[in-house]
Amino acid sequence: MTTNLHSPKRVTALPPTWCPGCGNFGILGSIKAALDQLTVTPDQAVFVYDVGCSGNMADFVYAYGFHSLHGRALSSAAGIKLANHHLPVISVIGDGGCFGEGVDHFIGLSRGNHDITVLTHDNYLYSLTTGQKSPLTPKGTVTPSTPDGTIDEAFNPLGVAILNQATFVARGFAGDIPHLTKLLIAAISHSGFSLLDILQPCPTYKKDRSYAWYRDHIYYLDQEAGYQTNDRKLALQKTLETDRLPVGIFFEETKPAYHQQVISLKDTPLVSQTIDSINIGPALKEFI
Ligand SMILES: Cc1ncc(C[n+]2csc(CCOP(=O)(O)OP(=O)(O)O)c2C)c(N)n1
Numbered sequence: 162m163t164t165n166l167h168s169p170k171r172v173t174a175l176p177p178t179w180c181p182g183c184g185n186f187g188i189l190g191s192i193k194a195a196l197d198q199l200t201v202t203p204d205q206a207v208f209v210y211d212v213g214c215s216g217n218m219a220d221f222v223y224a225y226g227f228h229s230l231h232g233r234a235l236s237s238a239a240g241i242k243l244a245n246h247h248l249p250v251i252s253v254i255g256d257g258g259c260f261g262e263g264v265d266h267f268i269g270l271s272r273g274n275h276d277i278t279v280l281t282h283d284n285y286l287y288s289l290t291t292g293q294k295s296p297l298t299p300k301g302t303v304t305p306s307t308p309d310g311t312i313d314e315a316f317n318p319l320g321v322a323i324l325n326q327a328t329f330v331a332r333g334f335a336g337d338i339p340h341l342t343k344l345l346i347a348a349i350s351h352s353g354f355s356l357l358d359i360l361q362p363c364p365t366y367k368k369d370r371s372y373a374w375y376r377d378h379i380y381y382l383d384q385e386a387g388y389q390t391n392d393r394k395l396a397l398q399k400t401l402e403t404d405r406l407p408v409g410i411f412f413e414e415t416k417p418a419y420h421q422q423v424i425s426l427k428d429t430p431l432v433s434q435t436i437d438s439i440n441i442g443p444a445l446k447e448f449i
Contacts, residue, residue, distance in 0.1 A: 170203070171196055175220050182372075184335030184361030185214060188282060189221060191338050195345035196224070206249045209238040211258035213289045214363075215282035218253050232262025238277040239270050239419075245432040246420050249349050251278045257287040257295040260316045264296070267318075271327040274353045276418035280345075281318065281356070282335075284363035285370065292366030304366075320400035322356045323393060323412055329355035330396065331410045334379055335362065336372045340408070347410060353418045360406065375406075382409030 171193040179185045196206065203224040210216040210226060211234035219228045225248075229237040234252040242250045259267055259281045270277065286304065287293045293306035296316035303310050322330045329351040333341040341359065348355040360379070362372050382388050382399070385407075389395065396412035421427050 170223050172221050173223050177221050178217060179214060180363075180365045182362070182364040183214065184284065184359070184363065185218065185282060187335035187338050187341065188215075188280070188359055188361065189218060191333075191335075191341040191345050192218075192222060194338065194342040195349060198342070198346055199349060201249065201349075206251065207238075207241050209234045209241065209250065209252045211252070211254035211263070213255040213258060213282075213287070214284075215253050215255045215361075216258075217289075232258045232264075233266070234258065235263055235266040235270050235277065235279060238279075239266075239273075239275040242276055243420055243423070243426060244430060246276070246426075246430045249278065250276070251280060251349065253280050253282070255287070255289075255295070256281055256283045256285065256297045256318070257293075260296040260318055261287075264316075268321065268325050271322050271325045271354050271356070273419045274326070274328055274416055276353055276420060278345075278348045278351070278355045278357065280348075281358045282361045283318070283358050284361045284367055286363060286366050288363050288366050292363075317400055318358050319356070319411055320397055322354075323397045323400060327356055327412070328353035328414050328416050329410070330412045331356070332358045332360065332406070332408045334360045334375055334408050336360075336375055337408075340381070344410065347413075351413065353416060360408070378404075379406045379408045382407045382411065 207225040208222055210219040210228045212231045219226050227237055234254045238250045238252045285297045287295050292304055294304045294311050298311050299315050301310040319330050319332060329348060331344050333344045344357055348357045360375055362370055390410045390413050393412055399407050399411055
């Protein structure tokens with residue numbers, strides 16, 4: 162099989178394995194549309210996948226990809242960005258991976274303003290392993306791992322990002338592909354840490370959050386008179402709304418990204434630096 166990295170192709174020949182009606186189909190559609198509109202070719206972007214239903218996207222997107230361990234897609238993405246600043250680096254991760262196993266990376270990379278885009282496929286569950294509770298599962302929900310209902314209060318991902326100095330924080334809905342595509346383009350184009358939390362119906366394990374339920378409960382921030390995306394306190398307040406769910410850009414600001422502040426990297430990414438003058442002999446001596 163020949164590989165043409167400059168092809169306008171966006172998906173591989175493999176048919177997606179998700180359940181019928183899974184929100185991941187809409188997210189994949191938006192990724193395709195966003196890459197088209199940004200005219201990014203497969204060799205000009207890197208996707209870093211976590212494990213899970215969302216991570217299975219690794220087989221379907223036609224671009225550079227790295228399938229990471231559970232909860233480690235963000236740290237791997239940050240490393241790739243430090244090695245080559247010219248590539249947009251996009252993490253595809255579930256709410257379990259990002260806000261459970263990977264929550265320390267989520268907070269740390271947000272504070273550092275690492276220039277990565279984080280797409281959280283937010284279905285309120287660990288879906289691939291058949292629907293156990295995740296940090297986002299609403300309190301009281303019965304799941305296979307919480308037969309008497311969850312006791313913990315749900316994690317607030319957008320609020321945590323806003324409080325930890327993220328420079329782009331947005332929420333999208335997998336059932337509105339044109340709107341999600343616009344948010345994706347804005348998130349990928351943003352220089353610095355961008356979180357796009359995507360409300361993703363899981364028709365197999367979370368039947369009470371159907372497409373119809375979301376359509377009844379979401380509203381669009383860009384249609385709200387007077388809403389400003391540069392007000393961190395107002396954005397934080399919006400994340401506390403649970404009766405109706407705002408979608409759109411909650412907050413954005415421009416600040417130098419992490420790699421732009423590392424003296425040894427800011428002018429030349431690692432990938433372009435010469436290693437001729439590096440002698441690892443003394444370091445190895447200890448082990449010989
Ligand atoms: C390193 C590793 N840890 C754990 C697992 C088991 N595992 C696979 S998918 C999954 C759940 C993922 O849930 P989430 O991150 O919410 O993604 P979703 O499946 O809902 O998209 C788990 C625990 C694994 N396959 N590999």
